[in-house]
Amino acid sequence: MAGWPARCQSPAGPAPTPRSSRAASGCPCSWAPTRGCWPPRRGNPAILDAGAGELIVDPDPQTELDLAAATRVTPDLADRAPQRVTTADGEPVTLLCNVASAAETRLGLSGGAAGVGLLRTEIPFTGASGWPSQADHLARLTPVLSLLAGRPAVVRLLDFSGDKIPPFVADQEPGLAALLGAPEALRDQLRAILLAGAGTQLAVLVPMVKDLDEVAQVRAALAKAAAEAGIDPPELGIMVEVAATAAAAADFAPAADFFSVGTNDLASGVLGVDRAGPQTRPALAADPRVLALIQKVVQAASGAGVKISVCGDAAADPLVLPLLLGLGVRTLSVGAARVPQVASWIAATDTRAAALKAAGILAAGQEEANR
Secondary structure (H helix, E strand, O other), rough: OOOOOEEOOOOOOOOOOHHHOOOOOOHHHEOOOOOOOOOOOOOOOEEEOOOOOOEEEOOHHHHHHHHHHHHHHHHHHOOOOOEEOOOOOHHHOEEEEEEHHHHHHHHHHOOOOEEEEEEOOOHHHHHOOOOOHHHHHHHHHHHOOOOOOOEEEEEOOOOOOOOOOOHHOOOOOHHHHHOOOOOOHHHHHHHHHHHHHOOOOEEEEEEOOHHHHHHHHHHHHHHHHHHHHOOOOOOEEEEEHHHHHHHOOOHHHHOOOOEEHHHHHHHHHHHHOOOOOOOOOOHHHHHHHHHHHHHHHHHHHHHHEEEEEEEHHHHHHHOHHHHHHHHHOOOOEEEEHHHHHHHHHHHHOOOOHHHHHHHHHHHHHHHHOOO
């Protein structure tokens, strides 16, 4: 891990948002460190143990050795077969990882992930001065996708939104709208995805979808790029992270090959919580208003024969994870470092009991709404 970038927030400062923490190219992040002095003097050696929430200033040699051993990912582990994950009552679950770098991908695969369920392509370009070229995308995608031969590789299109807006799109409508407004940029990214993803179980994911026309535009561009490359187009899925899209999931199902539920934005939108605020947390997805929308998406997917996964932080939350399994979700994508822990939680979950618990929360929410 030596030489990796890392971020540490002062205990007196505001807590970083979940999205900004993830946006740091998959780097370790922590706030309110508890070991060593604060603030550390410039030039002091330090180790950031984000898992423990500790910034260790002037670590002793044994601490350095212990932490290095705990974080080492050997090539043979990264190349090992995916871990078979099943619930306590024998239901198979596909466990994938969310990544933005080759290092995260190796970490997720070493933990037993079957592949990548969300590759965030915008992270390397948040400081860019213009739209990335095909060569720019290839330089970033190839190191990741080359690790995923024969494995699922879900590549999300550029999602310049929230705290991930580079200067050149600052005066434009963020997110998917900006990308659709630059068709050459969309073309270059799709071409790069198809080239770099050859040999993987490739799929393309459209972020923050709000209407069917957006999906149609991307599908047409993908079909054209695939035809130029002389290959069949990969599956095209949509992020379901807008409340209106979730509510109308049955309308979107015929236009998509799969749904990927983004619980972070969905929960903050439904509950009126600031997406970047300190009150935002994965467990908000257990609110019956959010859970009811997720159930609606699952039912729409099942009715249309569309695959569904959950890639938001709630998939790695011990409170929400059993509820998702209880609703019928069988594909989850979580932070690379969380894969082993989530696998153990899945193994301890009885889906029948989880279904009863989810039903109870939904019934209580409906009763409250009717008052």
